[in-house]
Amino acid sequence: MPDLPSGLYDELVTLALRRRLEDPALQADTAPLSPDTASEALARHVFRFAAAVLSSVKGKEPERITRQVELTNRLLDALAELDGAVDPEDRVTAERLLQVLRRDQVRLGAGELPRPSIPLRHSDLIVNGPKDLRVGREIQREMVSADRVDVLVSFVKWTGFVEIRDALRAFRDRHGGRPPLRVLTTTYMGATDHEALDALRELGAEVRVSYDTRRTRLHAKAWLFHRDSGFSTGIVGSSNLSHSALRDGCEWNVRLSNVDNPTILRKFEATFAQYWDEGAFEDYDRDRFLEVLAARRNPERDALAAAVRMHPYPHQTAVLEALEAERAAGHRHNLVVAATGTGKTVIAALDYVALCKRLGRRPSLLFVAHRREILEKSRATYRAALGDGAFGELLTGNDKPLVARHVFASIQSLHGRRLGDLARDAYDVVVVDEFHHAEADTYTALLEHLTPAFLLGLTATPERTDGRSILHWFDGRVAAESRLWDALDQGLLVPFQYFGVDDQTDLSQIDFRAGRYSITALERVYTADEHRAEQVLRALTDRVRDPTRMRALGFCVSVKHAAFMAAFFQRKGLPAVAVTGESRDDERRSAVRRLASGELCALFTVDVFNEGVDIPAVDTVLFLRPTESATLYLQQLGRGLRLHDDKSCLTVLDFIGRANRRFRFDRRFGAMLGGGTRAEVRHAVEEGFPRLPSGCSIQLEEEAQRSVLENIRRTLSSWGSLAEDLVEDWPLGTFLDRADVELRELYLAGRCFTGLRERRGYVESVPDTAITRALPRLLHVDDLDRLTRWRLWLAEDRPPTPDLSDPHQRMLFAALGQAGRPVEELGAFLDELWADPVVLIEVRQLLEVLDDRRRKGTHALAGLPFRVHATYSRDEVSAGLGEVRQGKLLRTQGGVYKCADHRCDVLFVTLEKDEKDFTPTTLYNDYPLSQRRFHWESQGTTRLESSTGRRYREPPADWRILLFVRQAKKDERKLTMPYLFLGPVRCVSASGERPIQIVWELEYPMPAGWFNEVKIAAG
Template structure:
């Protein structure tokens, strides 16, 4: 788009405002043109300024006359360098003066250590400092030729390549062999995906000294990247990133695009390449390949991809959990070891490996407690056989366990895999509850059925007055869908608590679920005046509105056809507000040529099964229902979801979304159409978007404004213009004004309890209001909120508001060591005789919570000051157990090689969250008499012989800053790249 100033067309810029540019901007009419400027980000200002100076200098050098041009360019360059050298901050700039006449260093190489000592090193075809795009076109070097010229000068090579084939490898055979023979590193990451990688090629690489790692995962995460990194100690590394695998067609005659990048021109990208490759290399997903050990496994892995039938493995393989499974196992350990809950429910999508998790969990328990008697219950023989196989693989025992199903009956009753049907036929009086230590029940959402209920009550809820009765120590329930309709019936077995719930985000990241494309579409309806209650919109009013609106149906049909180009082949689920609404939508879709059926809980069972079968077979295109698909119905064929009613509950929204996310061979992604109207002011859009994205409430607004840029691979979310504004207005109104809304909500809840004489607790308020601790402490404290609501509290101390406002600074605390010390601080004021560890931890509390303007001089004065505020003390007694309850990790005291039995010198915990002040007070670098300390880099603590490294991971204020992301990063759980 143009305007009167042809040099400044309308559009986006990242251009420094100079005096000249400022004058030109002033020529625009402020009534018709908006000029947007922003201060430089401190983390990236140096790069922006350097680019500007480079451009100015380049123009100036290029404008010099041709006569003696190089000499004059060098002289001008030295004048600028000299100016920098005069600045005290530019240490060493004087050494950067260009020698006259100017020369360019091309190589440094040893003499006498090569067959041809006077022969120059082979240089890349593209200059070391240049970038280029190679497209295998006539008149430019082919990729294979370019790579062959990069290899000789590389000190190390990293190759990330989905397919490695012999005919591609042999094009670089001589160069790679010479590279490896010189003792230089060559790392290769590849996959067995599609069976394209050839073992012959990998064997050749390993034989020459290359390190090779392979991903054997063919079902979820699929490596498609093709990239080379040629690292040079001289600082002139280069990289190739593009479409070419290591095959002849890709390197020679394929229509391939590959970008060549240089460290000089694109240092940030090469740093990111190096960091990401190291992270992949350390990931357990990529396993080292050794021909003697792994050849048979590799052949078995590629055979099914090539359409062959692999031979069955003869040996047990070590079963290593995926990262998401490790997290699930850790949460189970936390529930038992930290919170002492031994009946736990695991909720995770089908395909996430819940049975493997159960087997690994059982193995860990046996390692800790010895052999444990096991009862594994499922409702189908196939599940039992697969589960038994999984346990045998994990335990590396071919004779582990006995089946009790379809005529099989246990002999020893020590490790039993039983069907619920077989157990239902047993007189439970003959089944001794003491016979099992661990009970695992698969598809636990069936537990509301009478057969399951009888078994569970017999095992866990029997006659407690019987002194010899001992229920199993551990109950583990596994399910993909804790249905809303009977959730209360199953959750009471677990004290109404879900121990492990795999987040949607994690499952999508792992490729365990089908990616989705979400479209939020304005439907021209206005729900702002629809009657609202604590349960949400009035269903009857919504039904009248939706069933009387043919224009909305036309819009829905139009969007279905527009977003789903093959609507006549789709398999869709539509979620409606009522039975009448579902029948209305099915009728209108059928009339439009898309055969559809409405089903509900009132629909005859056989008719419902027929409808589901028709959708699977493609005889109908859509099923419209109301709260029906929360019953564990498995429909992996569904590729389209229609949200035709406002759904505020994150639980219901995720359950409905999950109905389309099961993987199926005939679908690449799920199309989600969410029809959005003008909402009631009490309706909250942020709940659903937080559930999808895994972000906090305050981050949702940014996500909506930016168009949801940070989603798992393959997923996208788009809101149309009107829907975006509706959601943004709703989110903005919900977030900044939440404090008044919370006060009103608290007052109403407190009034409801006043009749019984009970005061409302912090945990009750959070549960009733659907809030998180961060919501309460974002702009105050719990005691402050109670005072604003007019609740009765002890008289305020002198600094209650100041201290209350700073309690948010301890919300990160998640380790028993620190929480225990804070509990003791709240329980008692005297500090005489406290262990040194407690004193250091309480000092950390002081620097976090006590305002500097109050400034007690000793720990005793600080603790006394806290107890001068009884409402704050009472608030701590409510808050600290909540912090402990939401802890998700097992933590361990930091071991600094202390003598056995000695008191803990540095009270920090591994795997816990700490602030800088927490760390410094634990080391006594920060104390009441030591308030000055170095705020970045490293600190040496001589008393413990320790070096403390501090890292700022988010250096830029931008949502995404490629120039600052890869200075400090975690390579693996045990390696960290530090460059601060």
Template sequence: MPENPEPGLYDVVLSERFSQAIEKNPSLQAYIDPLEDDTGVRLLSQHLNKLIERALIGQKTARDQIALTNRLIQIIARYAPGLVQESDSATSDLLKELTTRISIGPNAPTRRPGIPLSHSELLTNASNDHRIGHELKREIESANEIDILVSFIRWSGFQLLQEALQDFIARGGSLRVITTVYMKATERRALDQLIKMGAKIKISYDTRRTRLHAKAWLIRRNTGFSTAFVGSSNLSAAAQVEGLEWNIRLSKVDAGRIIDKIEAAFNSYWEDTEFTPYDSSTESQTRFDKIVKDETPGPITILDVHPYPFQREILEKLDVERIVFGRTRNLVVAATGTGKTVMAALDYRRLTNQEKPLRLLFVAHREKILEQTHITFRAVLKHHSFGERYVGGLRPTQWNHVFASVQSLANVDLTEIDRDHFGMIIIDEFHHAAAKTYQRLLEYFRPRYLLGLTATPERADGKDILTWFEGHTAAELRIWDAIDRGFLVPFYYFGRHDGGDLSGVRWVRGRYDDKDLSKFFTADDFRARKILEAVRDHIADPRKMRALGFCVSVSHAEFMTRKFDEAEIPAACVVGTTPKKERDRALTQLRNGEINAIFSVDVLGEGVDIPEVDTILMLRPTNSATVFLQQLGRGLRHSEGKDHLTVLDFISNSSRKFRFDHTLGAMLGRASRRAIEKAVKKDFPFLPSGCAIELDRESQEVILDNLRSQLTYKAKGLERLLKDLGDQATLRNFLDEAELSIEDFYSKNLSFASLCRSAGISAFPEGPNEIQIGKRLRLLIHADDASRLNFIRRAAEGDLSVTELRERDRRQLLMLLCLLLDVEDAADLSGNYRRLLDHPAICDELISLTDLLQENITHVPSDYKIDPLIPLDLHAKYSNTEIGAAFNMVRNGKVYTIREGVKFDEATKCNLLFVTIQKSEKEYSRSTLYQDYAISPHLFHWESQNSTKADSKRGHRHTNHDALGVTPLLFVRASKRTDSGLTMPYQFLGPVAYHSHESEQPMKIIWKMECQIPADIVRTARIAA
């Protein structure tokens, strides 16, 4: 910090001296936050550290420095007894090493790294600097465990460290290596030698692209003085010795949190199915050789096909649709190139494991797709001869597992096949299903399971394919996940204000009127000039771009084509009436770079696959997230030389009814309106790797104003809306009409009962505490397990006889009542229940609310039960008060609200572990900022309370729980509060078993999950994306 105040940003405790200096300078304005109780630990310790360092420098001798240090320790020990003791006083000796005594003289000291273990340093391979290769050799000599993460490994780099690594493993060291075959740079000779030495290796076999650009070494030492190297160096001679490489050497002493994060990220990668174990077997070596030589990886049965996490999430959603909701006809929406066929094959494999035999019909409209699909299914099922094709002259003989083109099936007399012959029918590119050839199949066959796959569910002709799926999409791929996994290219999104004002354009049936919008956009050249200006600003060379522009009408598309041609950027217009030959010619010209843009009225959003497209022009506002993603997806395919997609979106002043949160939410992973508002204000700090969203100032103001208007709910306006609904004024209809989510509505301390009463349309007499109980309904909206929701409905219907309830149901009722009422005597369950029933409007609302909450169930119920008496379902959500009620924790007549991070229940011998993943220092003290995260669906890293020692009673409950008869149970939530400010409930992940641990105060424990963590929770709880 400067001696005198300078304008700029600070992050420091304000001292009296500096405060006085600011006051003396009237030209300065200070922005100050209060330093709260525990949250200032980091800043106060930094402040104190600077002062102590300054004071120590002022001492003349080491003896004086030690004396001052010990005086300070004595003072601290008086104020923090038990945490700091006078025996922590410094001596005049510096400990350098501890070795095991041997009988024949003293041990020779271990050679130390050139950089002190307690210091971090930058290495540049300069002639007068520590070389990365030389330093690694020195570091390896004192390591206990080493983890290496590099994009490629060359023999030249490996042999420079071979002897050091050989010695390290020979003395019992553990070496793990993660690498890739990206660009075919890794050499098998180096891998084989590492395996021979005793290393463990995992490889990503994707030769086309890699997510792994990090280069890091983690050197663990049992003494706690671990170090890490992070930078630009792969394991090659050039990187180790010769190159202009920059690497940071980090010390656990002064960069402990960063070292912890490196370790967490490595462990997550190690458990990721993208990285496959490599060993000395012929199978591993053959696979490696064939892949780097661009050959097929040999017999498909050697391949184990596992879903990526985002694919597993979609498969789990299909389970929910079938098992929870009974929907056996399901549509999956995912961008082209994201592995829809693999997901379908994995889904079929799961179903065949449950139901044998399950005859299959897979329908597509292109021979190439069918050939690739057939190969994929054989690989997933590990079955060489699985299935037959019906396309291009091939005809099935068995008709058990058929991969058929729709054209071939058009020639089949379907009545010769039983309607229920196929147990599962999968239709690729289901957007074609409106065609007669597909309709014929869908209307005739009656499969147990229908699965539709498409990237483009919205058709240009307006025909609704969702009619085959009860109007419902089962699962939709988050583009974040596909981009993070490298299936799609990143996008650069630029929102530019076009100077227009659409507030006067008619709003009809949830969207702008197309005719009015078209007239507005084509009235003059002003907007077109803005669009061309943006293209020239953001595209390096517009004459080399390949763009798709989505327009509102034919006249708008023709207008934009004309304006681009006039600007000497060749373009074409392709609309529904364009002849096929002309349409195909335009697409070919765009692929070849003969023209630079095609303007269309959504027709190119359906079924068109042009990977070369590198620019998307959003020239019309869309209120549909699905349409927006469909258009965005047209440019996200990989293509030679394409590293990202540029998206130019032109934003006008909008109607209050327009929903910017729909399109922004599509890019941000279906985020809530409040989360989107926060992201806009902070310039979108969290995006998929390689992506960017940039709004100009005017666009940002328009969007924020729009979001704020939607987040402001005025009771009078809602009352008018209720009156307008008349006889249709149900909770469901009200929320739909108001475009409010359940959380949006209830987070405002509103209830439907109180709103109806204010509007004068309530059909029920008012209960004595209706307003207060109504406000507490918000505490229930997280409920998401079917059995509990059914119980709540029964309770609200007055269908319970408390005296006849089983203990499990008594606790379920207590869970409900302690949320909605001020329960003074938990034992008087009958009296408290009568108090609830005295509020018929609230009970009626509860019935409606449980119906809506049933539709929000996201996980399949499990057979796992902690105890027959404890009404908690695996993967369901509960507040800490509900968990206390479920365990019958009652103190002085009241249900105990659990506030500890660890709570041991003596009655059941359950050790309850509560985890909040995304902690912030504003809500947690440094002493509770634990490192808690999912390593994989099977392993969870957890840190105990700060005071827990391994040999303490608490510590033994963690490490020796089996012997003590203790059951550790894990409850996890993403953050302390939801986007709308409500306290976030915990998700019950079930029992865990001790796997391993290191250190103490806190103990860092890895738990093994007894029940696999669902994919959506892993996504939230995983530290490495």
């Protein structure tokens, strides 16, 4: 037997393989089978040998086939004895393959339904070669026999439409003139012919278009041919709908069969469904299509059209939902933080529309900005949102309003006597753009004078460079943040290529206090000689195509450092200047203009370009200083992320040295990753950042990665480090703010805040009880009902009277680790909780923090103690429903259970069923199709006509089906992840059986932020 080659494997360890692995010359890494993928792996193993046995059968035809059928039936009989999923009806009865099935009302002759050239059970590669199939002809043959067709192409040409027109007509006629054909395409590059889209519509196709002419998130070319028989097929590859691509172009396309590649087609179907239902693709309208193409040739008109896009992106919807929840909780002064270019004004306009609907009138409005251009664009956005071209008046140096009820005013026009003459309550709604200017005297005077019912601040930069906070205008709170990650995924910003470069500096001994290095010490290290500057230049030459044509911003540690770098670049033939707080305004404006025009290659600055300066042409960002602040880091990164015709991505060079032990690398990488604990960031660094927004990449040089990981591991939730940060016996909320610690990092498994206080000597020893061990499992509690009821009880000196009929008492019992205890001991549990005042104080403080951080709206359901879009553990669900078995709460293991008392079925769904990062065989069983629809797979033995199957499809009038969904089994702390309650659902389609594939329609749309996080599709 030949030696086993070295390399990667994905093979079951058989007895024979185990013996071979005993060779002392071999080093084998093995892993346990995952419970969620074991069945698929074992089935493949059985298939391999079943196919070999059947192939080895000897004899002449047809006796050989008869023998193969007999062997197959023997195998099925053996399986039927083991599990009810196989029954005698599954035996093969004849040596025939069913190829076509017709019903009486469908009159099709044998010649009228041509079969694809590639058998329905097989996959193949089509290359348009001289002796190969042509993809255009195969599309036509596939289409005629399909029950539904979905098409996804970047552009549609008239020549491509004509190529397949006859097949489209045959498909239409077969379906009685109403062909189930859906087409997704784009206006990108103006390549799509409107005549082709008109013709598709005339044939009855549904056509949706991305009207974004500047960029496209759609590069895929794919066709999905659904067949109700189960023999669906797909074609995925390089061919758009054009004559050359379909006929003779050098194109590669893979034809996929649902028989041998069901997972890929399921992923195709799920992703297409998400594209179809998301707002980026809108119904084709000929006039709008032509207008958008015309606007593409007029950049100013195109920019205005983009500015007034009134279908919010998912990340904008999430912000609007958060604002609604804040106001419902009584917070009427709210700050929104969103990266430049992500549509802050659209958010403000749509928020105003929502206020109009809620109040039943248009409240008076004052929108404040510092430039007339911003005011004009903002007014246009509000007009588009309201559908009122006459809305709003300008107040500037040259413009005076007549009515002054809805005013877009420059801050310069609101000062002195004019401000004094303005009634304090003149405006119901005040919106301040670029709110980080609020500490300037003119803004402060305005905000102190006015008393609006609603204040909305908009900013990309909540951290001011002068250190003055703006949060005091908002009770110390940020209402909502639009994550940079989401804006990148939506294509609102250019993607970035990040390179972490080892600069060979040692900062480990430099003084580090209050989250900052000594500026003087850093300056000495960076300007003592040109060694580090040479490193910077080498990295640029290696990673930037032509440094002489780049437009770079370099963020330096000091004025001297910026001047040093500019002088060095000048000597190396790269025109550069330093722009700092000491530069005159005209010098800054000139430098920005020269960089944008290409006259300069680089600007080196300290803090000048952190905020408020828009240079879309910047294509390179150099981080030449260690920045720990996540907000400041994102501000600087954001300077280069604006869309511009001359760049397809931003190049980021971050120069990393050996850091002081208290420096936090996890903050900057957490910011780039869209959030996360230190453990999550460490995992991302170790794995090479596998999950990033579309088009983005992060690469760390080996030594830089080693430095980053060493730093993160050293600071990773160190109990001693956290104890050092507890310099006073603060309440929990104060400690989290002062120490800048994530709640999830503090409450790792087995930890609690009281334990930290004990370590510092502020309290006596903490008992190890089920209650203290359960505290980390309280972090998901996020609804008003539980928090209000529990906090009211806990505020009292004595426990409430035990009441087993109260679902919230039962849920508190379950949440604090008592689910395995007889429910009759509810009173004893309450006594135990109140008996330890130190732990009781922590529970009170933890619930206070959770209540303060509650940011989402939830919805009550009649007759149930749950709120839609709140989060619950399984034990809490059982407790809330009062499901008790043998005196204890029911602890369900399966994904479904029936609750007769509350007349409902409860569905528990885990989206990522394997604990590994990516498992294609389990990822596409259950998934959201849109914010309103969810694809779900029943248990493996459920049939359509079983009592359960019928109840799912057509439940009694008083019966509800409740859907609880979580992303994974474990969270980043390795604790069991709770479920988001998506509310009642109803079946809109059901197909197949054992399992049944069901599409549920939700009574309440999923939260936009959550949907954007868990959906399959990018963008």
